[in-house]
Amino acid sequence: MAEHRIGALLVMRGEQLLGVVSERDYARKVILQGRSSAQTSVAEIMRGDPLTVGTDTDVLDCMRLCTDSRVRHLPVLGDGKVVGVISIGDLVKAVIDAQAEQIEHLERYITG
Numbered sequence: 366m367a368e369h370r371i372g373a374l375l376v377m378r379g380e381q382l383l384g385v386v387s388e389r390d391y392a393r394k395v396i397l398q399g400r401s402s403a404q405t406s407v408a409e410i411m412r413g414d415p416l417t418v419g420t421d422t423d424v425l426d427c428m429r430l431c432t433d434s435r436v437r438h439l440p441v442l443g444d445g446k447v448v449g450v451i452s453i454g455d456l457v458k459a460v461i462d463a464q465a466e467q468i469e470h471l472e473r474y475i476t477g
Contacts, residue, residue: 366391373438375447376411382440382447384411389437417442418451424459427451 373387
């Protein structure tokens with residue numbers, strides 16, 4: 366995960382989402398507990414029954430869910446199937462981009 370700069374992986378059985386395993390899960394449940402990576406299964410450290418959002422869930426609702434639930438990654442479902450993953454970083458970027466666009470629009474209006 367570190368080599369590819371990936372913060373979390375979905376755990377799947379075919380098209381069924383079983384859970385999410387993150388770098389934080391690995392660090393806290395393997396490294397900090399002195400466990401062996403080779404002797405620890407993903408099932409032991411993943412978050413089962415993960416929170417998900419739909420493709421129509423808005424950015425602010427996703428941010429609220431991440432903040433309230435203290436998670437950094439949300440699987441995105443479309444028609445009951447996993448279609449992607451959104452991270453808190455993706456959400457923050459979307460908010461910043463939207464705010465920058467709104468500021469630019471307001472500046473053009475004021476100086477118009």
